[in-house]
Amino acid sequence: MIGASREALESARERLDALADNTSTDAAALAADLARVTGLLDRETALRRVLTDPAQSGERKAELVGRLLTGQVSGEAVDLLSGMVRSRWSASRDLVDAVEELADSADLIAAERTGTLDAVEDELFRFGRIVATAPRLRAALADKRDGASAVAARAGLVRDLIGDRADEVTVRLVTRLVERPRGRSLDAGIDALCTLAAARRDRSVAVVTSAVPLSDRQRQRLGDALARLYGRQIQLNLDVDPAVIGGISVRIGDEVINGTVAERLDEVGRRMAG
Known part of the structure; x- marks a missing residue:
């Protein structure tokens, strides 16, 4: 997401976290409600366009959400959606993506609690x-x-x-x-x-592929090195693939740090072919 949508999503995340701080909120039920709303907005193109129309006032769009969803989903879900449609969105599809993310986040909050x-x-x-x-x-x-x-x-x-x-x-x-x-x-x-x-x-994910399983000490050293490099904690998701021959490959988002023997052999082959 870019521009207004990114800011709107960040505000929605903060509102969800505020709801999560209230232990009386059933996070799993909220996730199910938000998932139903995602399905509704995904199907109803005209509705999501109205709810993201910058020409309509935020209050008017929030009132529409209340009329449509009150009694269909929880009050927490209605309040969350009302706040979201008061924000500006760069594209109507971004609203659907944001609601879906909040549904998944609410389920992860339920996992946190347990x-x-x-x-x-x-x-x-x-x-x-x-x-x-x-x-x-x-x-x-x-x-x-x-x-x-x-x-x-x-x-x-x-x-x-x-x-x-x-x-x-x-x-x-x-x-x-x-x-x-x-x-x-x-x-x-x-x-x-x-x-x-x-x-x-508050961690990033690194997918680490190696020819053989890493020892606990190797995992700790790699995690510490990546944390220093990126300035934040890194969650290591470890995968074993004998095809890499030796060394490790680390992928964080779109960035790949490749130190495998297979990659070095491929590079030699490319140079020889060139």
Whole structure:
């Protein structure tokens, strides 16, 4: 997001955090309400355009939210959405993306409260690695058909895979992603969820790929080195791939630090070919 949308999203995040400070707020229920609103706005193009129309006053748009959603979702969800439509948005689609992020964040807040946020983050990463190495599974979960039976089939596959093996927050997050990918690839969606989980702990995520598992000491040294380099704590998500031969590859967002033997051999080959 850029410009006005970025500022609006930041304000919405702050309002969500304020709600989360109130322990009487049911974070999991709020996540479900926000997910329903995401679906509504995703379907109703005209509605989201009205709610982001800069020519309409913020109060008028907030009143519309109240009329539409009161009694359909919780008062906390109505208040949160009312605040969001009072803000300016650079594009109507940005409002939908923001509501979806808040839904996922609310579920992660629920995990924080139960002390399972670390487990959820690790399960999301592991699920992503499993899917990345299983083409048929990946294709089934990434099926773009939006008919009721196709959506139910994808959700059922998630339940069969991790329903009794993962935290309930992980299951909800992944289920929502495969039910309504909203144009994202499965890989991008999982990466976004991992990043969001890390942000709940004020950390960035580094995907570290090595030929063999790193020892506890190596992990600590790598984490410390990356924290010094980036000036913030870095969450290490570790993956093992014998194809790298030796060394490690580190990806933080779009930046890749590649120190693998395979990469160096490729570079020698490119130079010889040139």
